[in-house]
Amino acid sequence: MKTLSIIVLSFLVSLRVSSQQREDKCMSCHEVIGDNVAEMYKQDVHAHKGISCSGCHGGDPHMEEMEQAMAVEKGYIGVPKGDDISTVCAKCHSNAAIMVKEYNSILSRNQLEILQLSVHGKLSVSGKERIVQCTTCHGVHGIVSVKSPSSPVFPTHVPKTCAKCHSDAIFMRAYNPALPVDQLEKYHTSVHGMLNAKGDHKPAECVSCHGSHDIRSAKDAKSAVYPTNLPATCAKCHSNARYMKEYKIPSDQFKKYSVSVHGKALLEKGDIGAPACNDCHGNHAAVPPGTESISQVCGTCHSLNASLFASSPHKKAFDQKKLPECETCHGYHEIVSATDELLGVSPDAVCSRCHKENQNQKGFIVAKKMRELIDSLESSDRIATLLVSDAEQKGMEVSEARFKLRDVRQARLQSRTLVHSFNLEKFHEVLSNGLTITGVVKSQGQAAIDEYYFRRWGLGIATLIITVVAVSLYVTIRRIEKRQTRQE
Ligand code: HEC
Ligand code: HEC
Ligand code: HEC
Ligand code: HEC
Ligand code: HEC
Ligand code: HEC
Ligand code: HEC
Ligand code: HEC
Ligand code: HEC
Ligand code: HEC
Ligand code: HEC
Numbered sequence: 264m265k266t267l268s269i270i271v272l273s274f275l276v277s278l279r280v281s282s283q284q285r286e287d288k289c290m291s292c293h294e295v296i297g298d299n300v301a302e303m304y305k306q307d308v309h310a311h312k313g314i315s316c317s318g319c320h321g322g323d324p325h326m327e328e329m330e331q332a333m334a335v336e337k338g339y340i341g342v343p344k345g346d347d348i349s350t351v352c353a354k355c356h357s358n359a360a361i362m363v364k365e366y367n368s369i370l371s372r373n374q375l376e377i378l379q380l381s382v383h384g385k386l387s388v389s390g391k392e393r394i395v396q397c398t399t400c401h402g403v404h405g406i407v408s409v410k411s412p413s414s415p416v417f418p419t420h421v422p423k424t425c426a427k428c429h430s431d432a433i434f435m436r437a438y439n440p441a442l443p444v445d446q447l448e449k450y451h452t453s454v455h456g457m458l459n460a461k462g463d464h465k466p467a468e469c470v471s472c473h474g475s476h477d478i479r480s481a482k483d484a485k486s487a488v489y490p491t492n493l494p495a496t497c498a499k500c501h502s503n504a505r506y507m508k509e510y511k512i513p514s515d516q517f518k519k520y521s522v523s524v525h526g527k528a529l530l531e532k533g534d535i536g537a538p539a540c541n542d543c544h545g546n547h548a549a550v551p552p553g554t555e556s557i558s559q560v561c562g563t564c565h566s567l568n569a570s571l572f573a574s575s576p577h578k579k580a581f582d583q584k585k586l587p588e589c590e591t592c593h594g595y596h597e598i599v600s601a602t603d604e605l606l607g608v609s610p611d612a613v614c615s616r617c618h619k620e621n622q623n624q625k626g627f628i629v630a631k632k633m634r635e636l637i638d639s640l641e642s643s644d645r646i647a648t649l650l651v652s653d654a655e656q657k658g659m660e661v662s663e664a665r666f667k668l669r670d671v672r673q674a675r676l677q678s679r680t681l682v683h684s685f686n687l688e689k690f691h692e693v694l695s696n697g698l699t700i701t702g703v704v705k706s707q708g709q710a711a712i713d714e715y716y717f718r719r720w721g722l723g724i725a726t727l728i729i730t731v732v733a734v735s736l737y738v739t740i741r742r743i744e745k746r747q748t749r750q751e
Pocket of ligand 8: 501512513516517520525551552587596
């Protein structure tokens with residue numbers, strides 16, 4: 264019994280001794296001296312993992328005495344400055360042996376390497392260090408999980424964290440005077456920004472569009488906001504029906520956009536002249552364009568269509584009925600190639616949605632006429648093209664007529680745009696120009712073909728005459744020869 268209690272007692276003593284040994288002397292002394300840092304560090308995720316002050320600052324946390332604990336020989340580095348700060352963090356965060364084996368952590372492990380390649384990895388104006396360090400975004404001594412609502416990189420705090428620099432005109436000017444500093448201001452006017460300010464962490468903030476450690480210049484083809492990458496960036500959320508469930512908007516924008524004439528041009532052909540989501544919604548002020556401003560949005564690229572529409576009879580009519588301008592006929596995310604089928608009074612035509620024989624009749628008549636004109640130009644163009652090709656195959660010189668066909672094509676293109684004047688006279692003018700040219704081309708083509716046949720006939724007759732002459736000459740010679748032999 265006695266021996267047992269001795270064993271237990273000595274075990275307890277040894278426990279106490281080892282826990283004393285394990286006690287973090289850096290922490291306890293700094294607490295005693297009333298260091299604010301020690302107070303803050305209690306909330307830190309590293310403290311919760313049992314990491315001592317020495318985890319970053321070096322030194323020996325088991326030493327009571329300050330001189331021994333904070334001795335350079337024990338690896339004490341003092342207060343890191345500049346790039347040394349991130350190097351300290353990377354000591355663990357870029358090291359699998361430490362993170363996985365010592366701390367059983369599944370966090371990703373290449374933040375520093377990625378950061379160095381990012382736009383923020385460039386040298387600061389001092390030339391001595393990178394623009395940002397890990398602590399610029401995560402803080403120091405009170406670092407918490409990025410999923411904690413008190414983290415400076417939690418979605419509702421991100422805008423403030425980035426704007427520290429990006430809304431500071433004087434600071435930013437030293438780097439790139441051409442870079443706007445209005446991102447936060449504009450962001451606050453967007454649907455994303457307004458909800459974020461109310462504490463909703465789901466709508467996009469700076470990091471959801473730009474990335475975190477891997478932020479690149481918007482002009483860098485690898486940037487998440489580079490035109491060809493942007494639709495996928497927005498789709499991360501907007502195509503995720505589960506994520507968007509609590510909001511009362513559809514989640515089909517990307518699906519529709521990617522098969523639209525714009526989406527195909529941008530994503531399949533890499534044509535960065537075609538609009539990505541932000542060309543219509545704005546970069547930081549992302550809102551759906553209002554009914555009144557849609558034609559302005561489309562008009563930044565299709566300026567002629569927009570100005571024709573603005574002076575057309577539809578402008579007033581659509582404004583009164585609060586109909587969105589281009590969208591009413593073309594849609595917005597699902598815009599497809601416009602064809603002649605849209606025009607006219609057949610059931611597929613857009614005009615017949617509002618204009619019927621007995622309803623808004625003037626438009627009905629105009630729509631019908633416009634389509635007839637376009638059809639007749641098209642068939643006339645087809646015939647003219649056939650004639651010219653035929654003549655070319657027959658080896659006739661018709662380059663001038665071939666050249667004029669380009670003007671016909673031009674007139675057809677122009678007329679498709681001029682539909683938007685919804686004005687029959689203007690439309691007629693362009694089309695009749697086209698029709699006149701097809702008339703000329705047709706007659707030139709026909710003339711060349713006629714000429715070909717004329718020449719062929721001419722050649723035939725000439726050959727015939729020559730043959731007849733030759734044969735009769737031959738016969739005559741034979742006759743003379745025969746006569747001569749008989750005379751002999
Ligand atoms: C016995 C008390 C004591 C212990 C143990 C101790 N410190 Fe300190 N430490 C201090 C005091 C006091 C200061 C302030 C002295 C000063 O300003 O020069 C200080 C300053 C510091 C500073 C700031 C230095 C600077 O240049 O501003 C750091 C960093 C630091 N300690 C880290 C540590 C670490 C890491 C450990 C453990 C390995 C540790 N300390 C252990 C008392 C202690
Ligand atoms: C995760 C790494 C890390 C840990 C752990 C850490 N520090 Fe620091 N500490 C830093 C970095 C980085 C700086 C420099 C911050 C800067 O200059 O922005 C710093 C700066 C300091 C400073 C000087 C500047 C200031 O903020 O007053 C003191 C003092 C200090 N640390 C003490 C401590 C003490 C005491 C502990 C433990 C209670 C501790 N640190 C734990 C990384 C750490
Ligand atoms: C001694 C090793 C070590 C050092 C040095 C270190 N960390 Fe950590 N860090 C960890 C460990 C371990 C975790 C917790 C991992 C886990 O929960 O899976 C962590 C967690 C974090 C987290 C929270 C991640 C999350 O969302 O769960 C952040 C942010 C972080 N560290 C930033 C820093 C910064 C900034 C520095 C430098 C000032 C730094 N760390 C230095 C080991 C270290
Ligand atoms: C420009 C701001 C910024 C800088 C600089 C930055 N981070 Fe982060 N970090 C973030 C944001 C935002 C998140 C959360 C979103 C995410 O996971 O990408 C994050 C997430 C993390 C996480 C947890 C998620 C993960 O990646 O596994 C760790 C750990 C981390 N950072 C460490 C670091 C370290 C180490 C450095 C320095 C080498 C650093 N960070 C520099 C903004 C930053
Ligand atoms: C310490 C200040 C600082 C912080 C904090 C900061 N940035 Fe920057 N950022 C800069 C500077 C300076 C540049 C310009 C670099 C250059 O072009 O030379 C820059 C460049 C950028 C660019 C590229 C601009 C372009 O198209 O050329 C983007 C995007 C960006 N930052 C986004 C962010 C986001 C998002 C955050 C927050 C997670 C953030 N920044 C936090 C200083 C900062
Ligand atoms: C909804 C997505 C989205 C959000 C949220 C967002 N950005 Fe942007 N950001 C963009 C796009 C798109 C561009 C421009 C790309 C281009 O010019 O083609 C851009 C450009 C930038 C630029 C380059 C200069 C400029 O203004 O054109 C900086 C810097 C920048 N953003 C910082 C931020 C900051 C800081 C925040 C948070 C306050 C933020 N962004 C939020 C999408 C976003
Ligand atoms: C992090 C997820 C996320 C990303 C990334 C994101 N959004 Fe959003 N967006 C949301 C949420 C959530 C809403 C709020 C829905 C609502 O309006 O109630 C929203 C709202 C919108 C709205 C307003 C819809 C309405 O009528 O109320 C538009 C427009 C929009 N986003 C466009 C974009 C564009 C363009 C991009 C890419 C440049 C983008 N979003 C990237 C999550 C995101
Ligand atoms: C050609 C211009 C254009 C492009 C490109 C575009 N949008 Fe839109 N978007 C609109 C218009 C116009 C509306 C408003 C429709 C209305 O309210 O009548 C809209 C509405 C929205 C809405 C509100 C909900 C809804 O579906 O009506 C969201 C969210 C949205 N767009 C996201 C996106 C995303 C994400 C992309 C890229 C994949 C994108 N948009 C590409 C013009 C565009
Ligand atoms: C009342 C219906 C209607 C409205 C409103 C309308 N369009 Fe059209 N649009 C058409 C029809 C019909 C065609 C096809 C003409 C054809 O190919 O015969 C067309 C063709 C087009 C074309 C292809 C021809 C070309 O010009 O290159 C573009 C681009 C176009 N529209 C843009 C717009 C824009 C931008 C707006 C808003 C300012 C708009 N449309 C408003 C009916 C409309
Ligand atoms: C950033 C410039 C840009 C914006 C903004 C834009 N478009 Fe386009 N649009 C294009 C380009 C480029 C094409 C040609 C794509 C291709 O086929 O290669 C095109 C093609 C079209 C076509 C098919 C034309 C044809 O010949 O059949 C229609 C219709 C159209 N756009 C309507 C719209 C409408 C409506 C809007 C506004 C809601 C709009 N666009 C906004 C650039 C733009
Ligand atoms: C969304 C309904 C709608 C569509 C689609 C539509 N219109 Fe109209 N249109 C109207 C309204 C409303 C008016 C004004 C009432 C009126 O004068 O009949 C109007 C007026 C007109 C006018 C002027 C009539 C006048 O009195 O001077 C013409 C011409 C016209 N439309 C042609 C067309 C053509 C061509 C199309 C197809 C490309 C078309 N509209 C498609 C609703 C529409």
